[in-house]
Amino acid sequence: MPQELVIHTPENAEIRVPLAGMFSRATAFVYDLGIQVALLVVEHIVFIMILDNVRWRSSLLYHLGVVQGFYLIVVFVTIFGYYTFYELFKNGQTPGKKAYGLRVVSLGGQQVGLFSSFLRNFLRIADFMPFLFFAGVVSTLITERHQRIGDLFAGTVVIRTEE
């Protein structure tokens, strides 16, 4: 029996939802990472093309580093905004999570908010420490609801869906 998230509704009813384990989550992450890498490669090619164009057309823009700065913002958004976008607008499911039947919800079982989503994804940096998500793996193994560090701070959990 998988371990469960127990949600008490205002009507005093009890809802039990199976929690996702470390391996399902890691696999979904690798799936999403593949998509992110593909996106970053495309962005980088576009950036090189634009930069090359700007260098010849506007030397001021090139030397001010506007395009380069914009590119860094785009990379940041791709890395961290990817998860936040899907968690907010696709019912807590990134493509990887959808493929493996997982969903991010708050501890009350509701959809995650903007702040929670951003926090849990930004703290992937802490989960990554010291190497290849070791801290995240340990946190998932020892916490009651299989939460990584980002989940603990944002008050979120990853559950298994029956779809």
Added chain:
Amino acid sequence: MTTPLIDNSDQRFSASLDNLESGESPRRRQAMAYLEKLGGLRAFQVAAALTGDADLVVAATARRICSEASKKGLILRTRLQAQPLAQTVSIKNFYQLLDEVVFIIRRNLTGVVLDSFLFSIPKFVLVTVFFLCPYYAALAELVAQAWVIIPAVVLYELFWRPLVWSSTGMAILAGFPENAMRRQSSRLSGSALYWQMLRSGLVEAVFYVFLLMAVFAWYLGFARDLWPAAIAFIVWFAIWVDSSLTMAAKILVAKPGAQLLWRSGYIGHFWLSLKFGVVLACLYFVITGSAVSLLWLFGLDNVLDWPRLFLSGFVIAADALLDPFVMGYRILMARLALDPRCL
């Protein structure tokens, strides 16, 4: 579908029994709530058999009914054995199977951690010796001697590993969701199980020793390349795939000498074993990489001047940490593959 509870108390009682026999938690809990309300001898008799139920709500209600009944002076002359229904686990893919192994270990985490730590002491001693080698030349010379390493590996793999299996295996079994498995964990122990483990894992252990020896010979320069190790690995892996579940099955099967009946494709499944091997390799990489990163973060990276020695140390340490997981996986696979009539 819930059996409707009608007005007549006899019929309601029998409907409650039907609901209790179902596999659905809400139905069983509803039935227990009715029995609690009903009270009396009949409810007491049913509740006494459910005090050890896997569903904690059902078990708690049953204990409450029993306590109320004893306050009223009811005594049970024969102690009924709890017969809860088997819990169902839905495993849809390979990764959920691995998750289930983690869930099983977590249910008896203290037992598993204590057991595996206790039986990993030889490995941790070896790791400590490896790490001390750069500081003590005599120690480094000693561990490079074939007459030290070969007996140590043979003793560990052939005689110590069955001990680990019989102890940590039982601790893992205690974390299974089914009561039958948990009962089995307290039933078997001692020398009989150890000899069973030794016999069933002998062939696999012998080839594993060959594999380690081939790597060791290459490390010391006795062998020029790693081809013998690769061949030993292929033979060992073939044995692992074919009979890897035997030791686990010995732990699961209650009746000694019972014939094992396999019902699913989990046993001898090459691709599944390969997939598991890849996952294990990733885990080794994460643990070893994290340990090296931590050393680097704390400014202790000068100890990495002996890369082969430290790498061996880290791999052995990772092996000790991952042992319970590998055992849990094999036991779960055996549980899924065995015909229930054997259990």
